[in-house]
Amino acid sequence: MNAVPATRPTPAIGTAPATAAGLSRDQALDIYYYLRLTRTLEERLVALYRQTKVIGGLYRSLGQEGESVATAYALERGRNKDILSPLIRNLGSLLVMGAKPVEILRQYMAKANSPTRGREQNVHFNDLEKGYLGQISHLGDMIPVMAGIALTFKLRREPRVGLVYIGDGGTSTGSFHEGLNFAAVQRLPMIIIGEYNHWAYSTPPEKQFAVKDLAEKAKGYGIPAVTVDGNDVFAVYEATKFAAERARRGKGVHFIEVKTYRRKGHAEHDDQHYVPAGEIDRWAAENDPVDRYVARLQEQGMAAPDDLTDIDDRIRVEVDQATDACVDEPLPEGESALPDVYVDPPAADKLWFRTL
Amino acid sequence: MAPPEITFLEALRQGLWEEMERDESVFILGEDVGLYGGAFKVTDGFAKRFGEARVIDTPISEAAIVGAAAGAAHMGMRPVAEMQFIDFISCAYDMLTNYVATARYRAGLSTPIVVRGPCGGYVRGGPFHSQNPEAAFFHTPGLKIVYPSTARDAKGLIKSSIRDPDPVLYLEHKWLYRRIKEQLPEGEEVLTPIGEARLAREGKDLSIVTYGATVWKSLEAAQLLEKEDQLSVEVLDLRTLLPLDDAAIMRSVQKTNKVLIVHEDTRTGGLAGEITARINEQAFEFLDGPIMRVTAHDVPLPYAPTLEDFVLPQTEDIVKAARWLANY
Amino acid sequence: MARVDVLMPQMGESIAEGTLSKWLKKVGDAVKRDEPLFEISTDKVDAEIPAPAAGVLAEIKVQEGQTVPVQTLVAVLETEKAAAGRPDGPTAVQATPAAPTPAARPSDRPADVRPSGRPADGGGVATAEQRLRTKSTPLVRKIAAEHQVDISRIPGSGFAGRVTKQDILGYIERAPADAPAHRAPPTAHPGGAIEHPAVEPWPGDRVEPWSKIRKITADHMIQSRRTSAHVASFFEVDYTRVAQLRAKAKEKVTFLAFIAKACAENLRKHPVVNAAVSGDRTIYRADINIGIAVALDWGLIVPVIKHADELSLTGIARAIADLGERARTKKLSPDDIQRGTFTITNPGGFGPYAGIPIINQPQVAILGVGAIEKRPKVVTLPDGSDTIAVRTMGMLTMSYDHRVVDGADADKFLADVKTMLQEFPEGAA
Structure with missing residues (x-):
C-alpha cells in the first residue's frame, strides 16, 4: 500500500520584516500579477484543451506558482541578463522572464506563429536574450546544459547567473548527477532549484530516493544547499536572491530545494487516483501559495483588496485578448516541417513520393 | 460463444x-x-x-x-x-x-x-x-x-x-x-516465434514490406489499390526486425518482383536501407523495378498536426508510391 | 535565329511509328547540340534522341505517351545562328538515328550528326547493353535470357518506355503471332551474335537471303553446338510388339506416339534427362513436356505436348496429330510451342537409318527416331536355340548434354525406353 502520509507539514510562516524580503510595494504587486497571470492563463489553457484547441498534453502548475515566480523574480531580468531553464510546471518563471501569454497560447495550440512554429509544444521554447531556455522531456538533461551556459558566463567574466529547475523525480537521472558534479567542480555561477512537489507522475518521494531532502544530494557534491518552504513566495525569493548574488560574486553553485505540492495530475489525463484521499484538498485549503502571498501582502499593508481585484481584472482582459489574438490562427503549412534541421543544407529533402 | x-x-x-x-x-x-x-x-x-x-x-x-x-x-x-x-x-x-x-x-x-x-x-x-x-x-x-x-x-x-x-x-x-x-482464442497458448515475418495480405503485383503502425496503413492502401487500380498488393508484416526474416522477404520479392518498403522511422539509416541491400544481394534478378521506400522525412518529429502529418508516411503516400512502382 | 525542326526518327527500315516516351527537356530549356532531348520507344528499339543543334527548346509538338508516324514534327529548336555548315539543314535530323546495324549507316551521313546515345559518355551509338540498362529491370533481363528474347524488340509500357514484366510475359505469350522468331527453336546468344562466315557466290549461283525462321534456326543450331557438350547414344529397338498393337488398335496410332509415350513414362525415372542448364545450375523440370519437331515447307517448328506423362497413348497420339495439323495450318497458339522439357525429332519417315540430332536449348536431350522397317534379326527361341527372324526394327539415337547427363544416365534411360517399347503393356495402349 502506498505509504505516503496525508498532508505533509509545511514550514511555519515566520514573522515578516517591515518590507518583506526587501521588496517594494510595486514589486510585491508585480509578483502578485505573475502569480495570478500564471493561474489564469493555465485555466484558459484547460478550457482550450477541452475545446480541442490545445493539442497533445496539458500540464498544470497549480500549487507551484509561488516558487516558479519567486525564483525567476529574484534574477536579474532584461536583455542578456540572467538565464533560466523552466520545467513544464514553471510557466510562472517564463512569464516573469518576459514570455508573452500569446506565445504560450500559440505554443500549446501549435500555431504557425508560435515561437517554435508548431514544432515543439508547451514551454519548450527559448529566448536566450530575454533569458529562458526550454527543457526537453528527458529530465536532468538541462542541468549540464545550464552548466555550459554558466561556464560561458565565467569564461567571459560576465556577472550573470544561470538557474535551472529539476523535479524530485528528475533528481534520479544520471544527467542530473553528472551536471551537478560538473558545475560544482567548475564553481559555476549557477542555481539549481530542486522542486519537491511530492509526485513524479504517480511516484512518491520514498520510491524515488532514500534521502529525506533533495538538498542532501547536492551536499554530497560539495554544493551549498538549503531547503525552503516552496509555497512561501518571500522565502523562496530571498533564498534565490541570496544564491544569485553569491554566484555573481564567483562563489559557485547553490542548490535550493523548494517544498511544494503538485495539486493537479501529471497531465490533464491523469486522474490522481494514487493520491491519498483529502491530501489535495488540504493543500488547497491550507497551503496555497497565492492565498498565502495575498494574506501576507494584506497583513503588511502592502496591498488593499481593490489593488488585487484590479490586477485580477486586468489579467482577465489580457488573457482574453491574447486568446482572441491567436485562437483562430492557422496551423503551420505541412512543408514548413522541412527547413532548419541544419544551417546547411537549409532544408531536409522532400521525399520522392510527395512529388508524385 | x-x-x-x-x-x-x-x-x-x-x-x-x-x-x-x-x-x-x-x-x-x-x-x-x-x-x-x-x-x-x-x-x-x-x-x-x-x-x-x-x-x-x-x-x-x-x-x-x-x-x-x-x-x-x-x-x-x-x-x-x-x-x-x-x-x-x-x-x-x-x-x-x-x-x-x-x-x-x-x-x-x-x-x-x-x-x-x-x-x-x-x-x-x-x-x-x-x-x-x-x-x-x-x-x-x-x-x-x-x-x-x-x-x-x-x-x-x-x-x-x-x-x-x-x-x-x-x-x-x-x-x-x-x-x-x-x-483471441481463450485458453490457447499464443506464442509468436521470434524471427518470423507474417504475410498480412497476399498479392501478386507488388510487395509492401513493413512493420508496426504502417502495416495497417499499408493494408488500407492495398485495399484501395485493389478497388481503384485492380492491383494485387502483398503486405508483409516483419514483426521481428532483428533478426530479419530474409526468407519471407525474398519469397515475396520472387513472387511479385516489385518491392515498396514502408516504415514510420526516418529515411536515412532506417531499416529500409538494410532490407533494400539484402534484396539486392539475394534477389536482384527477381526485381522488376527499383526497390522504393516510403518513410518519414529526415527531421525530428514535430508537434503540430499539420507538420506531423507531413513528416510521417500516410496511407495516401503508400497508395501513390505503390501505384508509381506498379507502373514502372 | 533559326528554327530547327526535330522529327520522329525512323529507327529501322520497317518502322512506321514511334512513341515519345519521355521528354528530357522542357520548353525554354537551353540544349547543347547532341544533348538528349527526348526518349522514344519503337517496336524495335528505345533511344534517346539528341538535339540536332544547340539552342532553346521552343515548341513541343508531341507529348509524352503519344505515338506518331515517323517524320512527324516533334519539336522546334531555336538556334543562335542559321544552320549553316550543315549541307542538308534540318533534314540532317532525319538521318539522326542509325539503323541498328552499323552496316546500314548511310555512308554520306554528316559526320557531326550522331545517332542516339549519350554525348556526355563520349558519344556513339547507344549499345544494346545501355538500352538494356535503361529500359529494363533485372527480372526482365532474366526472363529475356531464359526465353532468348531481345528486349529491344519489345514495346515497353512502363516508366519512360521501360519494358515491364507484364510486357515481356505478354510478348512471349504472343510470340508466334507477333514475332516469327518464336516459331522456331529460340536463339540464344550468350557469346554474342552468331556470325555465319561470308562465302563468295560463283557466277550463276542463286543467292537467297534467309527468312527469319531460317536465320533463327541457323543461329540456334550453332548456338546449341557451342553451348552443349553433345554426345550421342544409339539403341536398336524391336518394334514388332508395337506393330502388333498398332494393327489391333481401333484408332490409328503412329510409332512416334508409342515412342513419345515410352519417353513420357520413363523421363520421371530419369530426371536429369528432363532438365535444363542455367549457368552453373541444373534445373530439374517438374513437368514432362515433350516437344515434337515438325518439318514444314518453310522451316522447322517444335510444338510441345504438355504433361505428356499424364496422357494415355491415345491421348498422346491425338496431341501429336493435332499439333502437327495446326503447325501446318499456322494455327498454333503461343502456348503450344513453349515450355518443352525434352524433344523428339522423327526424320524416320524419310528413311534414314539413324541420325544425330542437335539439342533444343536449354534442354539437355533430344531423341532422334530412325526409319522403322522389317529387318532380319537374330532371336533366341524358347528352347535356347538362335534363329534369324523378320522383325520390325528401328534405331533410336539420343543426343545429350554431357555437362549434366553422363553416358550411364542416358543409356539407362534409353534402355528403359527400349524395354517399354519391346514389351509395351496392353493397358498403356
Missing part, C-alpha cells in the same frame, strides 16, 4: 500476465508501473495480483532500470523493463548497447531481459513522445527487436520475448494500443 474482442493493449497485458503466472522469475520494473499501472495502463492490476515486489516502481532512472534488469537476468531472473515512453530508452543506450548486447558474446553471460515501451507517432506527441528508436538498436549485434502490429502478435511476441534466452527490445506502437482489436 466467440471470445470477446480485445485490444492490442489488452493482448499485451494478457501476455505479460500469463508469463507472470507461469514463471515466478518473471518480474516487471519501470516508472509508475506498480500502483498506477503504467502510463498507458499496460500493467494495470499487476501490483495487486503479483505484489509490489514483482511489479517494481522505480526512480526515473532508465540506465539503472536496464542495468538492474541485466544483473537480475544473469542470476536467472526474467525481468521485463518498461520504458514509460520508448523515447527515454536513449537514457539507457549505453547500458543496452555496451553492456547488455555484448554480455553473451564477450563474457558468456546470459541476459534474457525484455525492454519494452510505447513508441511511434500519429498521436501529436511531439519530438519526445513519438520516437521510433529501432534503427539505433538494429545496428547493435546482440539485441533482438520485435515490433508487433496485431493484438495476437502483441501477446504472442511478449510471451516469446520473455521466454527468449537473449535480450529483446519489444516495441509497442501506442497508436495501435486501442485502435486494434481482435478475438
Whole structure:
C-alpha cells in the first residue's frame, strides 16, 4: 500500500520584516500579477484543451506558482541578463522572464506563429536574450546544459547567473548527477532549484530516493544547499536572491530545494487516483501559495483588496485578448516541417513520393 | 460463444500476465508501473495480483532500470523493463548497447531481459513522445527487436520475448494500443516465434514490406489499390526486425518482383536501407523495378498536426508510391 | 535565329511509328547540340534522341505517351545562328538515328550528326547493353535470357518506355503471332551474335537471303553446338510388339506416339534427362513436356505436348496429330510451342537409318527416331536355340548434354525406353 502520509507539514510562516524580503510595494504587486497571470492563463489553457484547441498534453502548475515566480523574480531580468531553464510546471518563471501569454497560447495550440512554429509544444521554447531556455522531456538533461551556459558566463567574466529547475523525480537521472558534479567542480555561477512537489507522475518521494531532502544530494557534491518552504513566495525569493548574488560574486553553485505540492495530475489525463484521499484538498485549503502571498501582502499593508481585484481584472482582459489574438490562427503549412534541421543544407529533402 | 474482442493493449497485458503466472522469475520494473499501472495502463492490476515486489516502481532512472534488469537476468531472473515512453530508452543506450548486447558474446553471460515501451507517432506527441528508436538498436549485434502490429502478435511476441534466452527490445506502437482489436482464442497458448515475418495480405503485383503502425496503413492502401487500380498488393508484416526474416522477404520479392518498403522511422539509416541491400544481394534478378521506400522525412518529429502529418508516411503516400512502382 | 525542326526518327527500315516516351527537356530549356532531348520507344528499339543543334527548346509538338508516324514534327529548336555548315539543314535530323546495324549507316551521313546515345559518355551509338540498362529491370533481363528474347524488340509500357514484366510475359505469350522468331527453336546468344562466315557466290549461283525462321534456326543450331557438350547414344529397338498393337488398335496410332509415350513414362525415372542448364545450375523440370519437331515447307517448328506423362497413348497420339495439323495450318497458339522439357525429332519417315540430332536449348536431350522397317534379326527361341527372324526394327539415337547427363544416365534411360517399347503393356495402349 502506498505509504505516503496525508498532508505533509509545511514550514511555519515566520514573522515578516517591515518590507518583506526587501521588496517594494510595486514589486510585491508585480509578483502578485505573475502569480495570478500564471493561474489564469493555465485555466484558459484547460478550457482550450477541452475545446480541442490545445493539442497533445496539458500540464498544470497549480500549487507551484509561488516558487516558479519567486525564483525567476529574484534574477536579474532584461536583455542578456540572467538565464533560466523552466520545467513544464514553471510557466510562472517564463512569464516573469518576459514570455508573452500569446506565445504560450500559440505554443500549446501549435500555431504557425508560435515561437517554435508548431514544432515543439508547451514551454519548450527559448529566448536566450530575454533569458529562458526550454527543457526537453528527458529530465536532468538541462542541468549540464545550464552548466555550459554558466561556464560561458565565467569564461567571459560576465556577472550573470544561470538557474535551472529539476523535479524530485528528475533528481534520479544520471544527467542530473553528472551536471551537478560538473558545475560544482567548475564553481559555476549557477542555481539549481530542486522542486519537491511530492509526485513524479504517480511516484512518491520514498520510491524515488532514500534521502529525506533533495538538498542532501547536492551536499554530497560539495554544493551549498538549503531547503525552503516552496509555497512561501518571500522565502523562496530571498533564498534565490541570496544564491544569485553569491554566484555573481564567483562563489559557485547553490542548490535550493523548494517544498511544494503538485495539486493537479501529471497531465490533464491523469486522474490522481494514487493520491491519498483529502491530501489535495488540504493543500488547497491550507497551503496555497497565492492565498498565502495575498494574506501576507494584506497583513503588511502592502496591498488593499481593490489593488488585487484590479490586477485580477486586468489579467482577465489580457488573457482574453491574447486568446482572441491567436485562437483562430492557422496551423503551420505541412512543408514548413522541412527547413532548419541544419544551417546547411537549409532544408531536409522532400521525399520522392510527395512529388508524385 | 466467440471470445470477446480485445485490444492490442489488452493482448499485451494478457501476455505479460500469463508469463507472470507461469514463471515466478518473471518480474516487471519501470516508472509508475506498480500502483498506477503504467502510463498507458499496460500493467494495470499487476501490483495487486503479483505484489509490489514483482511489479517494481522505480526512480526515473532508465540506465539503472536496464542495468538492474541485466544483473537480475544473469542470476536467472526474467525481468521485463518498461520504458514509460520508448523515447527515454536513449537514457539507457549505453547500458543496452555496451553492456547488455555484448554480455553473451564477450563474457558468456546470459541476459534474457525484455525492454519494452510505447513508441511511434500519429498521436501529436511531439519530438519526445513519438520516437521510433529501432534503427539505433538494429545496428547493435546482440539485441533482438520485435515490433508487433496485431493484438495476437502483441501477446504472442511478449510471451516469446520473455521466454527468449537473449535480450529483446519489444516495441509497442501506442497508436495501435486501442485502435486494434481482435478475438483471441481463450485458453490457447499464443506464442509468436521470434524471427518470423507474417504475410498480412497476399498479392501478386507488388510487395509492401513493413512493420508496426504502417502495416495497417499499408493494408488500407492495398485495399484501395485493389478497388481503384485492380492491383494485387502483398503486405508483409516483419514483426521481428532483428533478426530479419530474409526468407519471407525474398519469397515475396520472387513472387511479385516489385518491392515498396514502408516504415514510420526516418529515411536515412532506417531499416529500409538494410532490407533494400539484402534484396539486392539475394534477389536482384527477381526485381522488376527499383526497390522504393516510403518513410518519414529526415527531421525530428514535430508537434503540430499539420507538420506531423507531413513528416510521417500516410496511407495516401503508400497508395501513390505503390501505384508509381506498379507502373514502372 | 533559326528554327530547327526535330522529327520522329525512323529507327529501322520497317518502322512506321514511334512513341515519345519521355521528354528530357522542357520548353525554354537551353540544349547543347547532341544533348538528349527526348526518349522514344519503337517496336524495335528505345533511344534517346539528341538535339540536332544547340539552342532553346521552343515548341513541343508531341507529348509524352503519344505515338506518331515517323517524320512527324516533334519539336522546334531555336538556334543562335542559321544552320549553316550543315549541307542538308534540318533534314540532317532525319538521318539522326542509325539503323541498328552499323552496316546500314548511310555512308554520306554528316559526320557531326550522331545517332542516339549519350554525348556526355563520349558519344556513339547507344549499345544494346545501355538500352538494356535503361529500359529494363533485372527480372526482365532474366526472363529475356531464359526465353532468348531481345528486349529491344519489345514495346515497353512502363516508366519512360521501360519494358515491364507484364510486357515481356505478354510478348512471349504472343510470340508466334507477333514475332516469327518464336516459331522456331529460340536463339540464344550468350557469346554474342552468331556470325555465319561470308562465302563468295560463283557466277550463276542463286543467292537467297534467309527468312527469319531460317536465320533463327541457323543461329540456334550453332548456338546449341557451342553451348552443349553433345554426345550421342544409339539403341536398336524391336518394334514388332508395337506393330502388333498398332494393327489391333481401333484408332490409328503412329510409332512416334508409342515412342513419345515410352519417353513420357520413363523421363520421371530419369530426371536429369528432363532438365535444363542455367549457368552453373541444373534445373530439374517438374513437368514432362515433350516437344515434337515438325518439318514444314518453310522451316522447322517444335510444338510441345504438355504433361505428356499424364496422357494415355491415345491421348498422346491425338496431341501429336493435332499439333502437327495446326503447325501446318499456322494455327498454333503461343502456348503450344513453349515450355518443352525434352524433344523428339522423327526424320524416320524419310528413311534414314539413324541420325544425330542437335539439342533444343536449354534442354539437355533430344531423341532422334530412325526409319522403322522389317529387318532380319537374330532371336533366341524358347528352347535356347538362335534363329534369324523378320522383325520390325528401328534405331533410336539420343543426343545429350554431357555437362549434366553422363553416358550411364542416358543409356539407362534409353534402355528403359527400349524395354517399354519391346514389351509395351496392353493397358498403356
